[in-house]
Amino acid sequence: MPDPAPTTQPAGVHRLTLADILREHRRSRPQTTAAVDGRVRLTYPELDDRVDRLAGALRSAGAAPGARVLYIGRTSVRFQEILLASARIGAIAVPANWRQSTDELAFVLHDLAPAMVFWQPEPAARELAAARAAADAPERWIRCDGTDDADADAYTAFLRSGDAAPETPGTGADPVIGLYTAAFDGRPNCALLSHDALVAHTAALLRMRAVGAEFTFLNSGPLFHVGTLMFHLAAFHAGGTNVYMHDFDPAEAARLIEAERVDHMFGFGPMLDAIVAANTDGHGRPRHDLSSLRFMRHSPAWDAQITVGTDPWNASGMGGYGQTEAGGMLTYLALGMGGAGSAGRPSPMAQVRVVGPGGAELPVGETGEIVARGPSLFSGYFNRPALNARKMADGWYHTGDLGRREDDGTITFIGPCARMIKSGNENIYPAEVERALTSHPDVAEAAVIGVPDPVWGQSVTAVVRRTPGAALTADQVVEHVRAAIASYKKPRRVVFVDEELPTAGRGPDYAALDAAYGGGGYPGEAGTG
Amino acid sequence: MPDPAPTTQPAGVHRLTLADILREHRRSRPQTTAAVDGRVRLTYPELDDRVDRLAGALRSAGAAPGARVLYIGRTSVRFQEILLASARIGAIAVPANWRQSTDELAFVLHDLAPAMVFWQPEPAARELAAARAAADAPERWIRCDGTDDADADAYTAFLRSGDAAPETPGTGADPVIGLYTAAFDGRPNCALLSHDALVAHTAALLRMRAVGAEFTFLNSGPLFHVGTLMFHLAAFHAGGTNVYMHDFDPAEAARLIEAERVDHMFGFGPMLDAIVAANTDGHGRPRHDLSSLRFMRHSPAWDAQITVGTDPWNASGMGGYGQTEAGGMLTYLALGMGGAGSAGRPSPMAQVRVVGPGGAELPVGETGEIVARGPSLFSGYFNRPALNARKMADGWYHTGDLGRREDDGTITFIGPCARMIKSGNENIYPAEVERALTSHPDVAEAAVIGVPDPVWGQSVTAVVRRTPGAALTADQVVEHVRAAIASYKKPRRVVFVDEELPTAGRGPDYAALDAAYGGGGYPGEAGTG
Known part of the structure; x- marks a missing residue:
């Protein structure tokens, strides 16, 4: 009987890395604006060129496949460039929360042992950079003073030093993004997400939020948080446009929504109230036209200025249950609108079970730990073998969250098993x-x-x-x-x-x-x- | 420096097989109708129960992981059961064209060396079954005389003999479907598609055709053809409903569209004309309400009876370029409506290049062979190492088709490199x-x-x-x-x-x-x- 497995299948034929997506956009969307950040506007071919140069520079600086590239800075197109250049050379980009204390950043640095650190001169990072320079540390620090090449900072010089990068090594199963998440036992852990996981998560999000190439996302939250990052990646995967705000400013957000015809943003209650307040003039009229924004219902004043969608795939179905470790969303409210459970139903890219302490699936209506499986799940935490073994016992990821399956198959999220x-x-x-x-x-x-x-x-x-x-x-x-x-x-x-x-x-x-x-x-x- | 790869990541955590999707639907959609075939109506839990028993029977009959399970029969829920039961035990389901000659079917049998053959008593299959029985062949033949258990045929008895199957072995990278395709050099070849490839292809199709759990697909074409099979799988993946016709009959199609509120079907010009003719009474009025069908524009009479969508994700963007070896579609017209190229742009799950005879990418506007890469691509042909090596040279799948990249990034399909x-x-x-x-x-x-x-x-x-x-x-x-x-x-x-x-x-x-x-x-x- 012949062997059922084809014997000559090259690994590459299934590959679709973030770097591959960028290259395909160069071919398929040569005129589309990929990124808007202050004075910077980049089409996909322009972004691809810059990423090639940055990738070449990273490799010349010694960033090998699997190396960590740390970014300590604000929301900016520079992180997108760093992420995609890391993808192109098989490295792992890690955006850190720049508001952390010097000690917290020092922990991240020690934990991650990055080959490269891109940083903005905020107090904690500045202090750490000086200390590392004094200690003759092995990692290389590249300072980012702006987002525009006209700023002529170290980042710009570094990028310009690169030759075009060679073809991406590795496979889609390699991690490409690390995000520091839950501080189990008081110590944060870096969740590694592979190209395959991010592509799978985004593919579902494209469906769930009707994201296409006309999609423009306002990166109005931190890119070290999956809530902003997942939409950033969806806009990128679809061949749409990412617009950046370094810090959230409500008047500037309103201006950008109008100027770039923004479809979606990262925002929650107080942010939305601040936008409405800043965008309403003395006569109660909006200063900027926010009608391109298809977002969730929030307050009468907000609803009146934006477009509140009427179908689950637009705004009214926003919500669900997610975790960084699942690439973002594990369940979507849009898949269970009007159902008994508050979190909807699982993403088409995930399986979800509610289990008891012994790992056995619980009957409908009983509360237990939510466990999950599927292509969008993370690859484990960086350098945490014992924690990984515990969190992925039995081949299911244990979320540490409590939930319940309802009679109609929808899921209710109860809260963390451990208090948060x-x-x-x-x-x-x-x-x-x-x-x-x-x-x-x-x-x-x-x-x-x-x-x-x-x-x-x-x-x-x-x-x-x-x-x-x-x-x-x-x-x-x-x-x-x-x-x-x-x-x-x-x-x-x-x-x-x-x-x-x-x-x-x-x-x-x-x-x-x-x-x-x-x-x-x-x-x-x-x-x- | 710590090792970047987590050392204890269990393989199972990323798995999402077709059998896993069925189990998740059992949890998430306990009341949804999964399949309608004549008098048979099955909810997802009922389908899951039957698949468990059939999987148990297949395993008891000696179908091991990697075994081929051949189906020689018409479009029916029985093929869905056979496919999902094969998925559950790690076997490969192969639907054969039952209209082939006895010699052609004998070639398939010899080529595939299946462990099991499910067959309907059509002349060619009947002749082959008798010959194999006389030759004391190693594979087991199970005859299907109907689709209803009340028919009390050998299929029903076999399914009932099974105990519940154990958990699915293997990973999503294992092949689960084989489809005979292009007869290169006069010999057909069985393209193997993995769970991962089918899930990736379907995820894109869910977006491209706005498929959700309310989606009902009329399986009005052959399931051994990717054109019907890809929508069958999309309806299944989304948790929707598959309705079956054993043979295409235009009046019955119209009746089913109304009765089941069908959203989509498999059909091309002459089929659509036949439905309109059969569904128009002596006064020019429709016999059945076909308005649930969101399909492509075809003729004034057809357009008047169905719902012709107005957005690319509905009906007007249907089209593109595809192949069995890509799981179905490689490009979607919906991603390039109004563009220069006739085939739109690549699926979000694929990369496409146009290359010259030496494999180098050609400039925009030049015609060459279309090559592709991405998670939806097949795993190679069964038992064809030399052909696989040739078709997947350089880690890109060589489609054997000619195409051209246009200035705006869209793609034009020219035709087969070899004549068809x-x-x-x-x-x-x-x-x-x-x-x-x-x-x-x-x-x-x-x-x-x-x-x-x-x-x-x-x-x-x-x-x-x-x-x-x-x-x-x-x-x-x-x-x-x-x-x-x-x-x-x-x-x-x-x-x-x-x-x-x-x-x-x-x-x-x-x-x-x-x-x-x-x-x-x-x-x-x-x-x-």
């Missing part, structure tokens, strides 16, 4: 803040809860027991945390207690602490993903 | 018919051309030089071919000549033969894919 606070759309893990608190010599014990906040969803409250005799003040506690980790994670309120904190199992008794100090409003409690 | 005749939507390769002709002892030499035909596009003309003294008639020639290969490939006209046929290179001089005997209308000549 959500403030201003940022995830804050109590364990991480607690670790920062207890690193202070005057703190004997600390626990962190989230209390409901009308603007930000939740805000952080720290419950602290001081070491005997210590005169630590609340301001000193807040300042200590702010200096140790990202500012948005610092407590808004500090409650000092004299008794030992209540415990449950190996950690704090959060339920008792919530009851005592007003905790609540955790993600999932309201039934939304 | 298209009659009634069937591909007819002259080499195959010529081989049948010259197997007759009274034929010294023969060449086949296509002549334009108002109904079928083209019809086959054979130019034949008899051996000296032979009294062979045209009827005898036609009968000889009809007995040797599929009837639709037989010549409609035989021209006897006394002189030697003109040659060019190693084959007939087709241009001279076309000029002498009225050849023309070859696919691509009109500029359409």
Whole structure:
């Protein structure tokens, strides 16, 4: 009987990397604008040329396949260039949260051991760059002062130094993006996403949001966050246009929406309110025409200025449940509009099960951990073999989130198995803040809860027991945390207690602490993903 | 420096096989009708149960991972069951053209060495089944007499004999469907398509045709042809409904479109005309409401009865360029409506180049061979190592078709590099018919051309030089071919000549033969894919 597997199938024939997509756009969409960033406007062939040069420069600088290329900077076309040049040489681009503290960035640097660091001169990065230069560190630091070649900064000089890159090595299974995510046990981990996973995720998103080559996305959030990055990649995959804002500014957002006929943006409640306020003149009329924006219903004033879609594929079906580790979305509300579950149904690129502690699938209606499988899932965390083994037990990715399958097959997202606070759309893990608190010599014990906040969803409250005799003040506690980790994670309120904190199992008794100090409003409690 | 590749990533976490999709639909769409075939109506859980039992029976009968499961029968839910059961045990389902001659089917059987054959009692299959039974052949033959379990045929008994199947083995890279395609050198070849390729192709099709869970597809063409099969798979992947017709019947098609609210069907010109004729009563009014059908513009009468879409994702953008080996479509007209090229732009799951004889990419505007790469491409032909090496040289699949890249990035399909005749939507390769002709002892030499035909596009003309003294008639020639290969490939006209046929290179001089005997209308000549 002949062997069923063809014996001569070359690996390349199934390949579609991000670099391949860029090259195909060069062929297929020679006149389309790929990127708009301030004065910079690049067509796909122009972007492809710049990426070739940057890839050549990266390779000359010693970035080999599998090398990490770290970006510490704002939302900009420069990250797109760095990402695609990394893709072209088989490297892994990692956009870091530039608002982190110097210590946090130092952890990332140590954890990732990048070959290259592209950085903007913000305080934390500046401090780290100086320290690394003094230490004669092996990685190369390239400073980005602008986004325009006219700025004649180190980035521009570096890019111009490159010759055209050779053909991309590797396969679509190679990781190309790393995103730092959930701080399990107080330590963040870099989730690696392959070309194949990103292409699969984006293919579903193209369907779910009706994305085509006419799609223009306003990159109005951080590119180190999957919420912005997934639409950035969808616009790119479809051959559409990415428009960049370095920092969110509501008046500038309104101007760009009109000028570039933006279809979609990254935004949540307070951002949308700010745009409406900035875009309404003294007579209650809009300054700029925002009607090209097909976005979600939010407030009467917002709805009146934009286009609120009437079908699930437009605006009304936005939502679902997702994670960085799934490339973005695992379920789409659009696939279960009007259903019993708040998170819709799984992406066509994923399988989802709700399982009990032993890993067995639970019956409909029972709450358990959400586990998932499919081509859009990540490749594991960088350099975390033990964590990867635990999170991918039985060949299913264990999300660490609780959910429930409803009678009609839709899914309800309940909340994290481990407690998480959500403030201003940022995830804050109590364990991480607690670790920062207890690193202070005057703190004997600390626990962190989230209390409901009308603007930000939740805000952080720290419950602290001081070491005997210590005169630590609340301001000193807040300042200590702010200096140790990202500012948005610092407590808004500090409650000092004299008794030992209540415990449950190996950690704090959060339920008792919530009851005592007003905790609540955790993600999932309201039934939304 | 740490190793960039996670060391413990289990293979299963990225898997999404056709069997996995079925299981997910069971969870996500417990009330949705998956299939309608005569009196048979199956929800996704019911289909999943039947597939489990059939998979168990197949495994008990000795079908191991990689085994071929041949289906020789009409369009029916039974093929869907056989396909999904094969998927569940890691086998490869191959739907054969049941209209082939006994000799042609015998070739397929010999070529494929299947473990199992499911067959309907049509003359050729009946003859072959009897011969194989007499020869004590190793493969097992299971006869299908109906589509309803009430028919109590061998298929039903076999399915009922199965216990629930264990979990699917293997990965998404394993082939799951084989389709016999182009007869290069007069011999057909079985193109193997993996789960991953089919999922990737379908993901693009979901976007391109706005397919969702509400999508109902009328399987009105043969499932051994990718034109029907790709929409069958799209409806399945989206969690929609497949409706089956065993043979195309225009009045029954109209009845089903109304009864099942069909969105899409397989059909071309003469089929659409037949539906309109059958569905128009003596007063010029439609008998059945066909308005659920979102299909292509065809004739005023057709357009008036169906819904002709107004956006590219509906009906007006249908078209493009495709091949079985690409899982279906390689380019979509919807991605290049109004562009210079007739075939639109590449699928988001493919890269396309136009290359010269040496494999180098040609400049815009020059005609060369279309080569492609991407996740939707096939895994090679079954048991054809030399052909696979040739067709996938340099890691690109060589389509054997000619095309051109236009200034605006769109693609024009020109036609096959090797000549092909298209009659009634069937591909007819002259080499195959010529081989049948010259197997007759009274034929010294023969060449086949296509002549334009108002109904079928083209019809086959054979130019034949008899051996000296032979009294062979045209009827005898036609009968000889009809007995040797599929009837639709037989010549409609035989021209006897006394002189030697003109040659060019190693084959007939087709241009001279076309000029002498009225050849023309070859696919691509009109500029359409």
